[in-house]
Amino acid sequence: MKRVIISGKEKAELSEVAIPKPTGNLVLVKIHVAPMCAEYKQFLEGVPRDCLGHEAAGEVVEVAEPGPVKVGDRVVAMPLDACGQCALCLSGDFIHCEENHMQDATMAQYVLKPAFMLKKIPDDVSYEKAALACCGLGASFGAMQNLNLTSFDTILITGLGPVGLGAVINARFRGTRVIAVESNEFRANLAKEMGAEAVIHPTDPDALKKIKELCGGIGPDCAIDCSGAIPAHRLCIDAVRRKGKIAFVGECHKETPLVISRDLIRKGIHLIGSWHYNLNEFPKLMRVIQTSPLVDKLVTHQFPMSQIEEAFSESALQMSGKILIKPWE
Numbered sequence: 001m002k003r004v005i006i007s008g009k010e011k012a013e014l015s016e017v018a019i020p021k022p023t024g025n026l027v028l029v030k031i032h033v034a035p036m037c038a039e040y041k042q043f044l045e046g047v048p049r050d051c052l053g054h055e056a057a058g059e060v061v062e063v064a065e066p067g068p069v070k071v072g073d074r075v076v077a078m079p080l081d082a083c084g085q086c087a088l089c090l091s092g093d094f095i096h097c098e099e100n101h102m103q104d105a106t107m108a109q110y111v112l113k114p115a116f117m118l119k120k121i122p123d124d125v126s127y128e129k130a131a132l133a134c135c136g137l138g139a140s141f142g143a144m145q146n147l148n149l150t151s152f153d154t155i156l157i158t159g160l161g162p163v164g165l166g167a168v169i170n171a172r173f174r175g176t177r178v179i180a181v182e183s184n185e186f187r188a189n190l191a192k193e194m195g196a197e198a199v200i201h202p203t204d205p206d207a208l209k210k211i212k213e214l215c216g217g218i219g220p221d222c223a224i225d226c227s228g229a230i231p232a233h234r235l236c237i238d239a240v241r242r243k244g245k246i247a248f249v250g251e252c253h254k255e256t257p258l259v260i261s262r263d264l265i266r267k268g269i270h271l272i273g274s275w276h277y278n279l280n281e282f283p284k285l286m287r288v289i290q291t292s293p294l295v296d297k298l299v300t301h302q303f304p305m306s307q308i309e310e311a312f313s314e315s316a317l318q319m320s321g322k323i324l325i326k327p328w329e
């Protein structure tokens, strides 16, 4: 089978590897759609890699033992590789499993997944749309479930990459008012088309003031950071109203300074780390995908996997929403 590798700085190609063989609870999935996430960063860095991608929708083609899926099932493959047996996995929060490994390689024609991490796609949902149930719409969906976001709320969304744009769709599905922060004009405009009421530039010296003013002077009820940028963390903490809630979705491996009394105790705010969503809520996320008219706007590009270098270059330009790879084209 063919699999994407990064072979050098701004160089990507396909390599030929053996089709993996399922054993135990593992299932072989033929991948029809593999969305791109932040892999372009590795493409720009050029450190050679052969395990790329963690999002996929496809078809079950081989199982080793009877289980929750059978050959022919159309499925979304959840990211990573969890144990399936601990309390977190059993309750649907597999993403926080202590045994969860980064073993994915979905930019390929096949992938092996534990059966419990495959969720069946409703008949009326295409592979292209179903694949958005990974990072495209899944990450912010999980965050909004954690925030218990409703139509009474205003949400601040910082960072309008594909995850942040997905957050706009999820928020609008719930009837929530959206204010966003983003510097990229293409993405700011796309968010406005999706129904974001205002998009503020992060370097605007009056950004905080403007956000507060849009929320009766007291600030938004909730915020979700999809940027992973420390100044955006600060902005969310400063902007939300007292007793407000913030979900952090954008990855950041550096320290964000906090003053516990000023930022947390006196304001009474809740900070939530949110990575994916509870698997038991997959049907609700499918409802968003089946019924939101905005979902079509999220996918801006599709590339055959044979043009992987062009796809990475497009992704690196950041003039896109979600980019889908077709491994069999």
Ligand SMILES: [Zn+2]
Binding pocket: 082, 083, 084, 085, 086, 087, 088, 089, 090, 094, 097, 098, 099
């Ligand atoms: Zn587990």
Ligand SMILES: [Zn+2]
Binding pocket: 036, 037, 038, 054, 055, 134, 135, 136
């Ligand atoms: Zn992703």
